[in-house]
Amino acid sequence: MRKFLLAAVAVSAIAGASAVAQTAATTDKMNSSTTQNGAAMRANPNDTIPPKAVTQEVPKNGPSFVTVQNTDMLSSNVVGLDIYNQQNNSIGKIQDIAFDASKQITGYILSVGGFLGMGTHYVAVDPNAVMVQYDAANKTWRATMNATKDQLKSAPEFKYSGQWTASRS
Template sequence: MLMKSIAAGLAGTALLATVAFAQAPTATTDKAAPAATTTTTSATGQWRTSKMSGVKVYNDANENIGSISDLLMDKSGAVKIAVIGVGGFLGMGEHLVAVPYEKLKFVNEAVAYTGTGAKPATTTTGAATGTTETKPAATTTTASSTSKWYPDHAVFNASKEELKNMPEFKYSE
């Protein structure tokens, strides 16, 4: 019985070695290897929409009023609406509201805090102006903020209570 097991093992090993040798490429000396070329595309200054979900939204008084839950675009690919989640805890009881995307102002610098309190002492880099410009705010950025592929936060000119009183956004089915 032991001899049969050893013979089966040797036969299996020989079979696997034959398959491995058959797959090994043969070297040819009559043809030159093609030159390897690598093409890359740079997207400096662009934001990934997958990273925009969860970006915090502050108001003019530097109060955290919610976070971006989703971005909605038209058929041409232009982002038209930002869905902001207001209130709730860990996604429970969150109130979704839709705001025009051009009303948001994106900022690359972090909100500055002094001390350990919950309320920041300085304001963000500008307030939402309500213009129709959809480009990111022209702010000074550091290498770490440009490599994140998303802004630090957004500014929207409303209080948390005003957002909670807005009609709730529902996805149509």
């Protein structure tokens, strides 16, 4: 038991020392990196780009509070739902929700096909084409749509780019 404990302590000390060495080397590399004019350069070149200006004005008044009704949906209930067709076949998944400038839902972004994120095809559909409802008996949310997986796969592809990828992690 004593040998095991000593071995565990030695391994953790070596692992900790290498992590500190990597951090110090990275920090030294960042501090010694310079641009052509001698100014310090950041590790991520995008950090030097100022953020894009906000297009809407910040409300001048304080918050207005609302009462969320028992029949209202939350985005957390909708995003991630599998979508079924009328034959009860899974045809896709609600990946995201699109809003316009007036904060109205303009579409659901569906993921279709693919396996473990490879070969996934995204499409944007009208929110009126998808029925999302709460099943009180089973205490689950369900999404249905009158479409086939092939129809969704052949639909125009939605691509995440530009401002749509800004806050994605």
